[in-house]
Amino acid sequence: MSAEPTFEEAQRELEQIVERLERGEAELDEAVQLWERGEELYKLCAGKLDAAQGKIEELARRVESARP
Amino acid sequence: MSKVEASQYGDRKVYSVGSFNRGVAEWLQRLPTVWVEGEVTELRRNPRWQSVFFTLKDPTDGACLGVTMARGRFDGLRVDLADGERVHVFGRPELFEARGDFRMRALSIERFGLGDHLAALERLKKKLGAEGVFDRSRALPRFPRRIGIVTGNDAAAKQDILSTITARFPAARIVVAETYVQGPFAATAMIEALRGIAAAPEVDVIVLSRGGGSFEDLLPFSDERLLRAIAACSVPVVSAVGHEQDTPLCDLAADARASTPTAAARLVVPDATELLEQLARSRAGLGRGARTLVDRRRERLTHAHERLRRAPALAVERKRARLDQAAGRLRALSPRATLERGYAIVRAQEEIVRSADAVSTGEQIVVEVADGRFGARVE
Numbered sequence: 001m002s003a004e005p006t007f008e009e010a011q012r013e014l015e016q017i018v019e020r021l022e023r024g025e026a027e028l029d030e031a032v033q034l035w036e037r038g039e040e041l042y043k044l045c046a047g048k049l050d051a052a053q054g055k056i057e058e059l060a061r062r063v064e065s066a067r068p
Numbered sequence: 069m070s071k072v073e074a075s076q077y078g079d080r081k082v083y084s085v086g087s088f089n090r091g092v093a094e095w096l097q098r099l100p101t102v103w104v105e106g107e108v109t110e111l112r113r114n115p116r117w118q119s120v121f122f123t124l125k126d127p128t129d130g131a132c133l134g135v136t137m138a139r140g141r142f143d144g145l146r147v148d149l150a151d152g153e154r155v156h157v158f159g160r161p162e163l164f165e166a167r168g169d170f171r172m173r174a175l176s177i178e179r180f181g182l183g184d185h186l187a188a189l190e191r192l193k194k195k196l197g198a199e200g201v202f203d204r205s206r207a208l209p210r211f212p213r214r215i216g217i218v219t220g221n222d223a224a225a226k227q228d229i230l231s232t233i234t235a236r237f238p239a240a241r242i243v244v245a246e247t248y249v250q251g252p253f254a255a256t257a258m259i260e261a262l263r264g265i266a267a268a269p270e271v272d273v274i275v276l277s278r279g280g281g282s283f284e285d286l287l288p289f290s291d292e293r294l295l296r297a298i299a300a301c302s303v304p305v306v307s308a309v310g311h312e313q314d315t316p317l318c319d320l321a322a323d324a325r326a327s328t329p330t331a332a333a334r335l336v337v338p339d340a341t342e343l344l345e346q347l348a349r350s351r352a353g354l355g356r357g358a359r360t361l362v363d364r365r366r367e368r369l370t371h372a373h374e375r376l377r378r379a380p381a382l383a384v385e386r387k388r389a390r391l392d393q394a395a396g397r398l399r400a401l402s403p404r405a406t407l408e409r410g411y412a413i414v415r416a417q418e419e420i421v422r423s424a425d426a427v428s429t430g431e432q433i434v435v436e437v438a439d440g441r442f443g444a445r446v447e
Contacts, residue, residue: 022375056358
């Protein structure tokens with residue numbers, strides 16, 4: 001298993017999966033697998049975004065409280 | 069007056085000192101009377117003396133000429149001359165025979181008038197302009213490490229510029245060189261102060277400052293030597309001399325000119341309050357930018373996720389639709405529909421009977437209709 005993908009890599013893979021599913025190209029069994037993979041990627045991306053936003057808000061609070 | 073006579077020593081003709089001086093003096097007296105311009109220095113007038121003495125000095129190169137004038141004539145002129153004053157002297161060259169001193173005998177003295185000053189300034193402006201002395205306009209440093217100020221010890225003008233600089237930029241470091249800014253020694257004193265402060269460590273800009281004054285008061289700021297010193301200064305110079313309407317030539321020689329001390333302060337230091345506000349705006353923008361970035365990513369992700377949620381159902385639905393379509397077509401192709409319309413399939417020995425010749429009388433056959441099959445015999 002390769003290292004965890006970056007947010008951008010995961011997002012790109014997720015969007016490719018969605019497009020494949022929407023075009024109806026995949027085999028039924030494969031479609032189910034793709035969907036599972038897509039959900040996994042979504043969770044990964046959402047987690048990364050939450051972490052980034054948390055950091056931004058924390059920084060903003062720190063800046064605000066340090067204001068003279 | 070005794071005659072100029074020489075003694076004869078063999079073939080050599082020799083003059084006495086007195087004769088020599090007398091001869092030169094007589095020759096000099098034949099020269100015409102002329103006007104000479106210069107600055108009065110070392111003026112000596114004593115009521116017990118027959119004559120008044122002073123030295124006329126060339127302000128540009130320092131050349132000197134002794135001048136004498138009959139005391140009565142001098143007093144009659146009623147010019148209250150002071151050292152350093154610029155004058156035109158009308159007179160003729162003369163030799164003081166007893167001492168062999170060359171000097172000028174003055175017949176009249178005129179104080180340099182406003183018109184003379186203006187004409188002289190105009191000439192100087194043209195001359196220095198042609199030489200490129202006024203071509204400097206180096207950029208002033210945005211954050212000078214130290215600011216040099218050459219100013220008079222006039223408290224108001226100095227305080228004005230110091231307080232304005234400090235108010236705009238409290239962290240400013242200032243070096244002040246106090247000097248004469250008026251009178252005969254002002255130009256040389258200012259040049260010395262300028263050089264001294266330019267050589268001081270970390271001085272990145274110099275303000276030459278003086279409060280308002282009369283035309284004559286500001287003349288030292290148009291002195292040729294000072295103008296050349298400004299042009300040759302190793303750090304940028306800001307001229308802040310007099311008021312808005314004054315145009316001393318140092319304004320042209322300097323890298324920048326300010327009409328008031330406040331304006332000079334604006335030129336040499338940034339406004340700290342404004343800088344802090346700018347910084348705060350940038351910081352706010354930074355936070356906003358980061359949030360916007362995350363928001364955009366989240367929007368895109370949510371959109372992809374919604375599509376993902378719908379996708380499997382969509383895929384299954386599509387497959388089901390295709391299946392139904394296939395089933396429909398399959399059904400359409402089956403013979404059952406034909407049987408329901410009343411047709412029958414006849415089989416003999418498991419073979420479909422397509423011709424009357426294919427069966428013989430008495431043969432057992434099977435008939436299939438829509439809802440089932442039954443046996444029969446050919447007759």
